[in-house]
Amino acid sequence: MSRIGKLPIVLPAGVTIEVKDNVVTVKGPKGELKQSINPAITVAVEDGEVKVTRPNDERESRAQHGLYRALIHNMVVGVSTGFKKELEIVGVGYRATSSGQVLELALGYSHAIYLKMPPEVKVEAKTERNKNPLITLESCDKQLLGQICAKIRSFRKPEPYKGQGVKFVGEIIRRKSGKTAAAK
Secondary structure: OOOOOOOOOOOOOOOOOEEEOEEEEEOOOEEEEEEOOOOOOOEEEEEEEEEEOOOOOOOOHHHHHHHHHHHHHHHHHHHHHEEEEEEEEEEOOOEEEEEEEEEEEEEOOOOOEEEEOOOOOOEEEEOOOOOOOOEEEEEHHHHHHHHHHHHHHOOOOOOOOOOOOOEEEEOOOOOOOHHHHHHO
């Protein structure tokens, strides 16, 4: 039995789950999420818990068992408490500003980068004096949030010599010494 797949998902107060035609719908105070699942995987809701079962012990069934349990768990956590990611911009002259659902980035290119956020994602950019600009993203959909963070990070990945670029808060960048260190 899958160690992840066999764990039941406890539904917090205010969260409802509905399974209909291989589509799981989770509703909560932060929003509503839907996920289609493989017809072979069974999702049962009983006594405030969600249990995911598989038909057999084949490799494909075992993999999907844990996958769909993790996806449903992320949906339950998302609609009850939500997810939050913070990005930090390191570099001289690098800026970030947000107005509504549009994020404007100045990352050392000859032009500004404008990124329109989906309605499910809330964006906030903070710039304090003598500190790196911070971008805070919040959403109930973990997958969408990670995808948007990866997109923002791809505009200017952190480089190993000076550490400039867009990185997650708390991320450790492996630094390299430059040419001068090799000459000694």
